[in-house]
Amino acid sequence: MEKNISEFREIIKEKRMIDSMLALLQWDLETQTPKGGYKLLSEMIGELSLKSYNLTTSKKILEVIESLKKYEAELDEVTKKEIELLEEEILKIKVIPAEEYKAYSELTAKAQGIWEVAREKNDFESFAPVLEEIFNFNKKFIQYRNLEGDIYSIILNDYEKGMSVEKLDSFFEELKNEIVPLLKDIKSRDREFSKKINFKVEKIEQKKFSEEILKYIGFNLDRGVLSESAHPFTLTVDKNDVRLTTRYFEELPFSSIYSTIHEGGHGIYEQNIADELKDTLLADGASMGIHESQSRFYENVIGRSREFWYGLLSKSKYKYSEIENLSLDEIYKAVNEVSPSLIRVEADELTYSLHIMVRYEIEKGILSGEYQIKDLPRIWNEKMEEYLGVVPETYSEGVLQDVHWSCGLIGYFPSYALGNVYSVQILRAMKKEINIEGALERGELKEIKKWLENKIHRHGKLKTPKELMVLVTGEELNPDYYIEYLKEKYRKIYD
Numbered sequence: 001m002e003k004n005i006s007e008f009r010e011i012i013k014e015k016r017m018i019d020s021m022l023a024l025l026q027w028d029l030e031t032q033t034p035k036g037g038y039k040l041l042s043e044m045i046g047e048l049s050l051k052s053y054n055l056t057t058s059k060k061i062l063e064v065i066e067s068l069k070k071y072e073a074e075l076d077e078v079t080k081k082e083i084e085l086l087e088e089e090i091l092k093i094k095v096i097p098a099e100e101y102k103a104y105s106e107l108t109a110k111a112q113g114i115w116e117v118a119r120e121k122n123d124f125e126s127f128a129p130v131l132e133e134i135f136n137f138n139k140k141f142i143q144y145r146n147l148e149g150d151i152y153s154i155i156l157n158d159y160e161k162g163m164s165v166e167k168l169d170s171f172f173e174e175l176k177n178e179i180v181p182l183l184k185d186i187k188s189r190d191r192e193f194s195k196k197i198n199f200k201v202e203k204i205e206q207k208k209f210s211e212e213i214l215k216y217i218g219f220n221l222d223r224g225v226l227s228e229s230a231h232p233f234t235l236t237v238d239k240n241d242v243r244l245t246t247r248y249f250e251e252l253p254f255s256s257i258y259s260t261i262h263e264g265g266h267g268i269y270e271q272n273i274a275d276e277l278k279d280t281l282l283a284d285g286a287s288m289g290i291h292e293s294q295s296r297f298y299e300n301v302i303g304r305s306r307e308f309w310y311g312l313l314s315k316s317k318y319k320y321s322e323i324e325n326l327s328l329d330e331i332y333k334a335v336n337e338v339s340p341s342l343i344r345v346e347a348d349e350l351t352y353s354l355h356i357m358v359r360y361e362i363e364k365g366i367l368s369g370e371y372q373i374k375d376l377p378r379i380w381n382e383k384m385e386e387y388l389g390v391v392p393e394t395y396s397e398g399v400l401q402d403v404h405w406s407c408g409l410i411g412y413f414p415s416y417a418l419g420n421v422y423s424v425q426i427l428r429a430m431k432k433e434i435n436i437e438g439a440l441e442r443g444e445l446k447e448i449k450k451w452l453e454n455k456i457h458r459h460g461k462l463k464t465p466k467e468l469m470v471l472v473t474g475e476e477l478n479p480d481y482y483i484e485y486l487k488e489k490y491r492k493i494y495d
């Protein structure tokens with residue numbers, strides 16, 4: 001058995017190594033590759049993905065798994081879980097022909113460059129054929145697996161075990177019924193709190209403040225870095241090398257603040273997965289939804305509270321002078337202003353999930369064949385009008401705004417909505433054990449981070465999202481708390 005285990009560890013190590021290399025190439029692609037470099041880098045990603053595919057589907061790996069399963073009763077919890085996840089992955093990819101797997105990896109790497117240019121030039125037509133190809137590949141890959149049920153539920157379940165179209169439909173339905181009327185009511189009050197925080201701050205100053213905030217919330221900059229990209233994201237090479245990006249708009253200094261806090265939440269999660277899980281397949285978040293719960297927790301649940309700003313401004317050495325002239329109440333209302341906007345990542349907490357609903361319905365429609373790619377700009381605008389009451393004038397502010405589809409992340413968007421729901425459920429559980437407001441006011445975010453580390457981060461992928469939520473909050477995903485939270489919060493802010 002020991003020999004088999006050491007063989008298994010060797011393979012996992014090699015697999016992790018390839019994943020880290022792919023992550024580094026991806027980092028380069030999204031942060032600094034010049035347009036001229038996209039072609040070669042995409043080919044490199046394709047080549048390396050093929051290596052990963054060959055390793056994962058190799059006869060050797062199957063043999064090692066089989067031999068280990070003979071000792072199942074003696075295996076430790078981590079190895080057992082790794083085998084389970086690996087077998088799921090093998091089932092998923094071994095049905096895909098190697099050349100198609102490579103072609104798809106190259107396509108999605110290349111597509112990011114095409115998307116970036118299309119977004120810059122407001123040119124949907126140049127992106128549409130690539131997008132069509134990406135959706136077709138995804139459909140085909142699912143069909144290869146020969147599973148029962150509709151395609152979108154299968155994709156959702158890949159991102160979030162236990163999730164289905166049925167469950168999401170009922171969540172979004174409830175959200176629509178509760179939030180859309182509240183939103184109309186708020187809009188009729190016509191208050192503009194946020195004008196006060198839209199002053200000019202030079203990029204270099206914003207960068208300084210962003211790094212200070214990261215340290216303040218508990219992201220370790222000795223084991224991580226903050227850079228810049230068109231679309232903020234977090235990427236993990238290893239728990240000791242966690243890379244974040246943000247973006248700076250000189251006239252909107254709070255945009256980078258909240259992007260930074262959001263990615264910081266992801267980064268803190270990655271940095272605090274238990275050391276015992278390092279170099280295993282479990283050194284990762286429990287699911288995309290749980291990952292988003294951590295970023296949204298930092299960004300919204302605590303990051304948009306009065307107490308957070310009180311603590312931050314009294315503790316931080318560096319701050320913008322314009323902020324010092326504002327009262328706490330002015331800051332609080334400004335960062336929580338409800339204003340239906342075109343851009344998802346800039347959206348307030350109340351309207352955010354409505355943006356997700358637009359994307360969710362579009363993905364569902366394309367996968368079922370109801371929608372055609374060429375009609376997306378029109379469909380996008382119609383849905384924005386219906387749910388948010390705003391319509392983009394350009395593709396860049398509409399259907400081309402997100403990087404996800406170009407990366408092949410179809411079915412990812414619902415993770416953001418789930419993350420919101422989880423984050424509020426986690427808040428309820430945390431409140432029972434620690435005085436969150438007090439900790440925030442004293443600027444002691446360590447207490448909060450420790451709690452999250454202990455309850456969520458350290459487990460990595462050892463538990464499913466459902467198991468984790470039951471463990472931490474005593475029940476499965478429950479959207480009622482989230483909807484209640486939004487209603488209570490915004491009724492107060494808007495009297």
Ligand SMILES: [Zn+2]
Nearest residue numbers: 262266292295
């Ligand atoms: Zn995120």
